[in-house]
Amino acid sequence: MNALVVESLSKNFxxxxxxxxxxxxxxxxxxxxxxxPNGAGKTTVFNCLTGFLPLxxxxxxxxxxxxxxxxxxxxxxxxMVRTFQIVRPFLNISVLDNVLVGAMLRERSLARxxxxxxxxxxxxxxxxxxxxxxxxxxxxxxxxxxxxxAIATRPRVLLLDEVMAGLNPTEVDELIQLIRAxxxxxxxxLLIEHVMRGVIALSQRVIAxxxxxxxxxxxxxxIVKNPAxxxxxxxxxxxxxxx
Amino acid sequence: xxxxxxxxxxxxxxxxxxxxxxxxVKKEEVVSVIGSNGAGKSTTLKCISGxxxxxxxxxxxxxxxxxxxxxxxxxxxxxxxxxEGRQLFPNMTVRENLEMGAQFPRVKALRRxxxxxxxxxxxxLEERLNQKAGTLSGGEQxxxxxxxxxxxxxxxxxxxxxxxxxxxxxxSLIFRIIREINRAGTMxxxxxxxxxxxxxxCTRAYVLENGSAVMEGNGQQMLxxxxxxxxxxxx
Numbered sequence: 001m002n003a004l005v006v007e008s009l010s011k012n013f014x015x016x017x018x019x020x021x022x023x024x025x026x027x028x029x030x031x032x033x034x035x036x037p038n039g040a041g042k043t044t045v046f047n048c049l050t051g052f053l054p055l056x057x058x059x060x061x062x063x064x065x066x067x068x069x070x071x072x073x074x075x076x077x078x079x080m081v082r083t084f085q086i087v088r089p090f091l092n093i094s095v096l097d098n099v100l101v102g103a104m105l106r107e108r109s110l111a112r113x114x115x116x117x118x119x120x121x122x123x124x125x126x127x128x129x130x131x132x133x134x135x136x137x138x139x140x141x142x143x144x145x146x147x148x149x150a151i152a153t154r155p156r157v158l159l160l161d162e163v164m165a166g167l168n169p170t171e172v173d174e175l176i177q178l179i180r181a182x183x184x185x186x187x188x189x190l191l192i193e194h195v196m197r198g199v200i201a202l203s204q205r206v207i208a209x210x211x212x213x214x215x216x217x218x219x220x221x222x223i224v225k226n227p228a229x230x231x232x233x234x235x236x237x238x239x240x241x242x243x
Numbered sequence: 244x245x246x247x248x249x250x251x252x253x254x255x256x257x258x259x260x261x262x263x264x265x266x267x268v269k270k271e272e273v274v275s276v277i278g279s280n281g282a283g284k285s286t287t288l289k290c291i292s293g294x295x296x297x298x299x300x301x302x303x304x305x306x307x308x309x310x311x312x313x314x315x316x317x318x319x320x321x322x323x324x325x326x327e328g329r330q331l332f333p334n335m336t337v338r339e340n341l342e343m344g345a346q347f348p349r350v351k352a353l354r355r356x357x358x359x360x361x362x363x364x365x366x367x368l369e370e371r372l373n374q375k376a377g378t379l380s381g382g383e384q385x386x387x388x389x390x391x392x393x394x395x396x397x398x399x400x401x402x403x404x405x406x407x408x409x410x411x412x413x414x415s416l417i418f419r420i421i422r423e424i425n426r427a428g429t430m431x432x433x434x435x436x437x438x439x440x441x442x443x444x445c446t447r448a449y450v451l452e453n454g455s456a457v458m459e460g461n462g463q464q465m466l467x468x469x470x471x472x473x474x475x476x477x478x
Contacts, residue, residue, distance in 0.1 A: 037410045039380030072466035081330045085408070165408045168279060169477035194410050197477070235412030 001028040003157050003188040004049070004080070006050050009058035009214075011041075018044040019212040021058070031183050035190040035223075041212040042192045043085065045158055050082045050191075053076045062157065077105065081150045082159035086183035087142045089149070096121055096130040097216050098145055102152030119153055119192065124148040124178060132187065139183040140171045159186045164195035176201050186211055196238070199225070208233060245269045246291065246322075246399055246432065251300030253286055253454075260286045260456045263300070268399060273431040275423070275441040275462065277475055278451035284434040285327055285453070288376055288401050291432070292324035293317045304399070319347050323397035327404045327434075329388040333377030340376050340387055344394030353396065360427075361390040364420050369433045382413040389417075393424070400424060406440065418444050438475045442466045450475070 004026040011019040026032050034042050034215075039182045041086055047053040049060050051072040060067045063079050066184040070078070090098050107113035117139060121130045124144045129137060129197055134145060143163050160179070164172050176198055183202075184187050193199050199206060206223040208216040210232045223229055230236060246268040253261040261283045268274045268283055276284050289295040291302060293314035302310045304455045309317050320322075323344075332340055341361065362369040365386040371379060376387055394399055402421065406414045418440050425431050435441035442448055445462035450471070458465075465471045472478040 006393075035410075036378075038382045038408070038413060138279075140280050162408060166280070166404065166436055168277070168438055168475055170475060171280065175478045194408065194409055194414075233410055233412055235415045237415040238411045 001062070003028045003030070004190070005059075005061045006045075007059045007061070009048055009060065010056045011044055011053065012056055017212055019048065022209065022212065022214060023058075024207050024214070024217070026188050027204075029186060029188055030204050031189045031191065031202045033180070033193055033199045033206045033220075034209065035193065035196075035199060035206060035229075036209040036215075040210050042209065043161060044212075045209075046082055046161055046192060049075075049161065050080065076111070076153055076155075079154070079156035080159065081153050081155040081157075083146045083150050083158060083161055083163060085161045087139075087146045087163070089137075091135040091147050092133060094131050095126055095134055095137070095145055095148075098134050099148045099152045102149045105153045117229065119146050120152045121172065123151070123181070126170055137199065139166055140174070143167070143175060147178065147182065151182060151187070155187060157190065158182065159190045159192075161192045162194065163191075164193055164198045167195070169197060172197055173201075183243065196224070245305070246430070247301075247303045248287070249301045249303075250304060251287075251290055251297035252299050253283075253290055253295055256292065259454060261264060261290070261297070264451070264454070264456050266449050266456060266459075268430050268432050270430065271425075271428075272446040273425050273433060273444055275433045275435060275445040275448040276451055277438050277441055280351055280436075282451040283454040284451055285403055286454075288324060288403055288432070288434060291317075291401060294324075297429060318395050318397075321388040321396070321398035322401065323392040323395050323399070324401045325388050325392040325403060325405065328409065329384050331384055331391070335376055336373050336375055337371045337379070337387055338373065340391055341368070341394050344391035345396075347395065350394065350396050353392065354394070357394055357396055361393050364393070364423060365390050381408050382410070382416075385409060385413075385417060386420075389420070389424075390457065393429075397429060399430045401434075402438060403434045405433070405450075406435060406437045414440065438471075439466070443472075 002025040006024050009019055031032050036042050052068050062078055067075050099120050103113040103117040124147055126144055186235045203220050206220050208229045215228045216226045250263045252263050278284055290297050345351055355381045368390050405417050442462040442465050448462050448465050450457045450458035
């Protein structure tokens with residue numbers, strides 16, 4: 001069963017081809033990672049999947065529904081939501097209220113939405129900060145808040161754009177646990193990530209892209225040994241730099 | 244020729260960010276500062292470059308007290324700060340961004356020569372010279388940020404998370420170039436979440452926890468240290 005199907009997706013910016021005929025599927029309850037050099041088109045793929053950018057050609061289907069020409073909020077309502085590379089919480093409202101914004105998508109009653117938001121805040125481990133202003137959270141906790149805002153919309157598919165950037169290895173490990181827990185709730189996850197520690201620990205499959213095209217696909221342990229991926233992305237020093 | 248930070252306390256309003264931080268960078272050294280998010284690493288760099296003022300303690304560079312000097316004067320003395328998140332001027336070209344790094348008469352006169360040195364480290368910047376900074380890839384932007392930092396011909400280059408958001412291959416490249424910059428005669432003070440690379444490249448390292456330096460040592464020894472491996476390398 002596929003949660004998400006991407007078919008021959010292409011996107012140009014003026015004369016520049018950012019994504020070229022990219023196809024892949026995200027299976028139901030899977031964690032799939034998208035890796036590739038800076039500028040390879042990963043974030044453009046996310047922008048196209050979630051309606052932030054129109055596709056030039058190809059199709060994106062969530063379940064059996066085509067998302068082509070839908071707006072981000074409509075796609076979110078259908079059950080696919082994303083986080084952003086640079087965390088953007090509402091700094092001057094509480095952690096709980098930040099999450100409430102997401103929860104209001106499914107709940108008309110404020111009381112019920114607040115109860116749901118509180119549940120999510122507890123789930124991501126921010127319970128003791130629920131009344132604190134988002135501004136006071138250090139980066140690892142802001143990343144959790146970003147996840148909480150997204151989960152509160154009750155997605156079937158969650159897209160995470162570099163959630164592990166800026167965290168040290170121990171902080172990365174804590175976030176890995178959380179993403180695993182989210183996945184166990186039945187949410188399929190598509191990750192864009194440079195932190196290979198996270199990619200290897202979490203993904204069932206990895207897709208590597210370069211110049212907007214797929215260059216490899218496979219299990220993480222296969223991908224890190226793939227010559228094309230080493231050449232374009234990991235570099236020869238990668239394996240020895242894993243500590 | 245060295246940097247000496249002695250027992251600085253720093254506050255954001257009522258919140259104490261650093262308490263009694265002492266560290267040193269000596270001639271020819273690469274010194275790394277590691278620690279969790281919020282431990283005070285960036286704050287320490289901001290104090291050294293004069294963007295923040297400590298409430299207590301003293302900072303000296305090449306024997307001169309810079310604790311209360313303005314950032315402009317500290318840059319002029321040879322301390323350059325490459326901030327986290329690059330902070331480029333996105334609508335200016337690569338060349339214009341680089342030139343912004345060389346605004347003092349002393350370094351302005353040497354601009355052409357310094358540009359050549361920056362291109363030796365980062366040939367890619369020369370290829371992109373007339374492109375707007377905002378259109379560069381993440382890796383190129385980081386190169387530009389470091390390049391701009393070099394334009395003031397620093398004797399101490401401070402780098403705040405140069406590997407942030409970069410592919411594994413670019414991370415290796417950036418660290419290789421940091422090493423080259425050091426070998427060409429510039430002291431480096433490095434703040435990094437990529438603990439493995441930060442310890443691997445450095446002469447010495449400090450560990451900051453909750454605003455205090457709790458550990459200091461040789462980089463290679465720290466890589467083997469049980470506490471560091473568990474708490475910061477996740478091994």
